[in-house]
Amino acid sequence: MNTEVINLYQGLKLMFIKSICFFISTMVVALTFTSPVLAHHKPWHKMDPSKEALVKSGKKIYMKNCAVCHGRNLEGQANWRQRNPDGTLPAPPQDETGHTWHHGSEMLFGVVKNGGPSTANHKSMMPPFKGVLSDQDIWDVLTFIKSRWPQHVQNRHDMISEKSHRYMQDRHMKNMKTNHGHKHKN
Numbered sequence: 001m002n003t004e005v006i007n008l009y010q011g012l013k014l015m016f017i018k019s020i021c022f023f024i025s026t027m028v029v030a031l032t033f034t035s036p037v038l039a040h041h042k043p044w045h046k047m048d049p050s051k052e053a054l055v056k057s058g059k060k061i062y063m064k065n066c067a068v069c070h071g072r073n074l075e076g077q078a079n080w081r082q083r084n085p086d087g088t089l090p091a092p093p094q095d096e097t098g099h100t101w102h103h104g105s106e107m108l109f110g111v112v113k114n115g116g117p118s119t120a121n122h123k124s125m126m127p128p129f130k131g132v133l134s135d136q137d138i139w140d141v142l143t144f145i146k147s148r149w150p151q152h153v154q155n156r157h158d159m160i161s162e163k164s165h166r167y168m169q170d171r172h173m174k175n176m177k178t179n180h181g182h183k184h185k186n
């Protein structure tokens with residue numbers, strides 16, 4: 001082969017490589033901004049009622065584990081705002097008339113996994129489901145509950161979840177900074 005042909009060949013090869021690189025970087029940028037897979041790494045998107053399979057699985061889990069207290073129609077126990085004679089609270093509704101939707105998705109996950117928080121003045125009757133339900137089961141049942149809220153309440157819940165996620169992240173960062181400071185002092 002003479003040098004001219006070789007140069008032409010090299011030039012074409014370079015062009016080919018360049019266009020591949022351009023293609024790959026375009027794909028990376030496009031995926032980063034649009035990929036729903038990446039969006040689902042955000043914890044508040046784990047309660048996504050548009051995923052019918054999760055809602056279906058969550059309904060089964062709910063009827064088996066939660067309906068006995070929270071009601072088959074998510075209606076809760078009668079007079080749920082009034083304390084029982086022993087000071088405990090009845091199970092609240094899980095539909096939009098309750099206050100479940102006022103709490104971010106990660107907090108709800110924690111309540112179902114670890115049980116309701118008890119204090120010196122309050123004994124929670126909400127049992128922990130750790131060891132009974134897998135993490136995915138818990139997200140499924142919460143997704144089922146969310147699927148029963150009207151669309152505008154679902155939207156509000158997305159906003160609340162995102163906000164409280166950011167708040168917890170900020171607090172985590174502040175804690176890390178404080179702990180770091182302590183380390184240096186000692």
Ligand code: HEC
Binds near residue numbers: 067090
């Ligand atoms: C033995 C009865 C009982 C069962 C079973 C039960 N719960 Fe509860 N749950 C309660 C009570 C009572 C509360 C109120 C918490 C308190 O008193 O601190 C509660 C609170 C909650 C809350 C917090 C609501 C809020 O507004 O803060 C969520 C979420 C919840 N339950 C989900 C579930 C799910 C999901 C299941 C099934 C996997 C379940 N519960 C099973 C009794 C129960």
